[in-house]
Structures are given as structure tokens and as C-alpha cells.
Amino acid sequence: MVNLKVAIIGCGSIAQNRHLMEYExxxxxxIIAVCDIVEERAMVTAEAFGARSYTNxxxxxxxxxxxxxxxxxxxxxxxxxxxxxxxxxxxxLCEKPMATSREEAEExxxxxxxxxxxxxxxxxxxxxxxxxxxxxxxxxxDLGKVYSFRTTFGHGGPEGWSAxxxxxxxxxxxxxxxxxxxxxxxxxxxLLRYLLxxxxxxxxxxxxxxxxxxxxxxxxxxxxxxxxxxxIGTLTASWxxxxxxxxxTIIYGEKATLRLEDDPVHSLVAQYATGEVVxxxxxxxxxxxxxxxxxxxxxxxxxxxxxxxxxPLIDGHEGKRALExxxxxxxxxxxxxxxxxxK
Numbered sequence: 001m002v003n004l005k006v007a008i009i010g011c012g013s014i015a016q017n018r019h020l021m022e023y024e025x026x027x028x029x030x031i032i033a034v035c036d037i038v039e040e041r042a043m044v045t046a047e048a049f050g051a052r053s054y055t056n057x058x059x060x061x062x063x064x065x066x067x068x069x070x071x072x073x074x075x076x077x078x079x080x081x082x083x084x085x086x087x088x089x090x091x092x093l094c095e096k097p098m099a100t101s102r103e104e105a106e107e108x109x110x111x112x113x114x115x116x117x118x119x120x121x122x123x124x125x126x127x128x129x130x131x132x133x134x135x136x137x138x139x140x141x142d143l144g145k146v147y148s149f150r151t152t153f154g155h156g157g158p159e160g161w162s163a164x165x166x167x168x169x170x171x172x173x174x175x176x177x178x179x180x181x182x183x184x185x186x187x188x189x190x191l192l193r194y195l196l197x198x199x200x201x202x203x204x205x206x207x208x209x210x211x212x213x214x215x216x217x218x219x220x221x222x223x224x225x226x227x228x229x230x231x232i233g234t235l236t237a238s239w240x241x242x243x244x245x246x247x248x249t250i251i252y253g254e255k256a257t258l259r260l261e262d263d264p265v266h267s268l269v270a271q272y273a274t275g276e277v278v279x280x281x282x283x284x285x286x287x288x289x290x291x292x293x294x295x296x297x298x299x300x301x302x303x304x305x306x307x308x309x310x311x312p313l314i315d316g317h318e319g320k321r322a323l324e325x326x327x328x329x330x331x332x333x334x335x336x337x338x339x340x341x342x343k
């Protein structure tokens with residue numbers, strides 16, 4: 001079998017800690033090119049992975065015969081670079097959030113379908129073992145009727161791990177378009193849709209910048225969400241959680257409560273109304289903390305989908321729905337009204 005020829009566009013922290021490492025570990029992949037606007041970063045990365053370096057993604061797409069591309073760039077570049085790669089004949093794995101607007105997301109989907117190429121969005125929370133198990137328990141009826149939830153994703157902020165530190169694009173509205181909600185909250189909007197198996201229809205968002213000075217995006221946000229069937233709950237995203245990260249989700253049901261990533265040892269705890277408590281040790285969730293990095297399974301899933309012509313679990317349509325929840329929260333925060341989501 002001929003290996004998949006892959007290029008990584010953007011050599012910052014997410015590429016270094018996730019994409020490059022996991023592609024290199026996959027025996028069906030050859031990393032043939034990397035690109036970054038910072039020439040030294042591109043050259044050092046290329047040398048480390050035996051690839052060719054570029055500072056212009058258009059040059060890379062024109063000169064290299066790539067099968068697949070990872071887009072690991074600031075949010076405002078996700079759509080245009082993904083579209084360029086798809087039009088160049090490459091399958092695309094794009095970091096989240098997939099775009100800065102619904103229109104951009106729809107164009108990405110249309111271009112992927114027109115070129116008959118895979119488009120996957122890198123939402124890694126669906127591949128976490130505790131989340132997969134929780135979905136199975138909910139689907140099987142173990143919880144009975146689901147009533148509500150609360151989920152949070154917070155840490156100290158990108159300055160602790162971003163390649164550019166406190167000067168990171170994450171803090172600049174013209175490049176990021178959205179802060180903690182786009183960095184962390186969109187992961188949870190995708191996860192909740194996956195766990196509950198239904199869409200959100202109402203979103204109330206409280207979006208603030210109240211923790212970090214000198215940034216032009218949100219660093220703390222709380223959303224109230226309601227699904228089609230009336231399940232209600234809260235989603236919190238924060239860049240102000242110290243000293244430890246919180247990446248937990250709790251689902252409250254008729255027969256049981258599920259606590260996901262809420263215990264340092266047991267990644268899933270099921271507390272039943274009968275008094276029974278079942279504790280699962282399923283491995284730790286991925287983390288940017290030192291020693292916490294594990295295989296996200298995102299790259300392996302993407303490669304498998306390309307090689308074996310499968311539909312990605314988080315395709316463009318799924319990525320767009322997760323994005324729409326965040327966009328609705330932003331709109332609600334501005335208008336101080338509940339945002340309605342189209343079905």
C-alpha cells in the first residue's frame with residue numbers, strides 16, 4: 001500500500017503537540033511538507049519530520065502532490081485555506097472552530113462535496129473513552145429520560161502553551177474572531193450534541209472579557225442551552241481556571257447521573273437512583289498539561305476515512321452544527337435575547 005502523502009499548514013502548538021506527532025506515529029502516512037508564515041518555525045519543523053518547508057500555503061499546494069492536508073492556522077484562515085486545499089485535490093482535516101461564519105462553513109462543505117473529498121473537523125472529545133461510554137449508556141436507556149446537564153472546559157489560557165505565548169493570535173479578534181468560546185466552548189457544543197443525540201434549538205449566551213487585560217476576545221462565557229426535546233443545561237468556557245484545568249461534563253437523568261472527567265481516577269462515574277455506583281477507569285482525557293498528552297485518535301480516524309473511503313465522524317455538516325451553537329451564543333450575548341437555531 002502506498003502511504004498517504006500529508007502536508008501540515010501551520011506549525012504552531014496544535015500542530016506540534018497533536019497533528020505532527022500523530023501523523024508520524026501512523027504507519028500509513030508520510031509527512032511530505034509543512035508550512036508556516038514564520039520561516040524558522042517551518043524550517044525547524046520540516047527538518048524534524050523529514051519534510052519540505054514552505055512559508056506560503058499556495059506555493060505548497062501548487063508544488064506538492066499531497067493527498068491530505070491538516071489546517072492548523074488561526075481561525076480566520078480555516079475556511080480560505082481549507083477551500084484552497086480541497087480545490088487542489090486534497091482531503092482536509094481542519095482545526096476547530098471550522099470557520100468564522102455559517103456562510104464560510106457552508107462553502108467549505110459545498111467545495112468538499114463538489115471535489116469528492118473528505119472534510120473533517122478536529123473535535124477530539126468524541127474520541128475520549130469516557131464520552132464514548134457515556135453515549136452508549138444514554139443510548140441504551142440506562143439513564144432513562146435525560147433532564148439536564150452541565151459541562152465546562154476551562155484552563156489558564158493559551159499563553160501557557162501557544163507557540164507565541166501572550167502575543168498569540170488567540171487573543172486577537174481579527175485573527176481569532178472569538179476567544180474561549182471558539183477555543184474551548186465549541187468542543188463542548190459538539191460533545192453535547194454527540195452525547196444527547198439531538199440538536200439544540202435555543203441558546204442564551206453571557207460572553208465576557210473579565211479576566212485578561214489587553215485582549216479583544218472573550219475569556220469567560222456561560223451559555224444556557226435547550227434541545228429539541230427540552231433537555232436544558234449549561235456550557236461554560238473559560239481561560240481563567242487556575243491552577244488546574246476543568247474538562248468535566250455531568251448528565252442528569254431519570255435513573256442515574258453520569259459524571260464524566262469529574263474524578264481524578266475514574267473518568268466516568270455512574271450514580272444510580274437505586275444507590276448503586278459504578279466507577280470506570282478508562283484513561284485520562286487529552287490535556288495540554290505536561291504529561292497529559294495522549295493520542296487523540298483524531299488523526300488515525302481521519303487517515304482511516306481517507307484510506308478506506310469512510311465518512312468522517314465529524315464531517316463538515318457536524319462541524320457546522322457545533323459552530324452554529326457558538327455563533328448563536330455570541331448573538332445572544334450581543335442582543336441579550338435568546339437565539340433560535342434553525343433545524
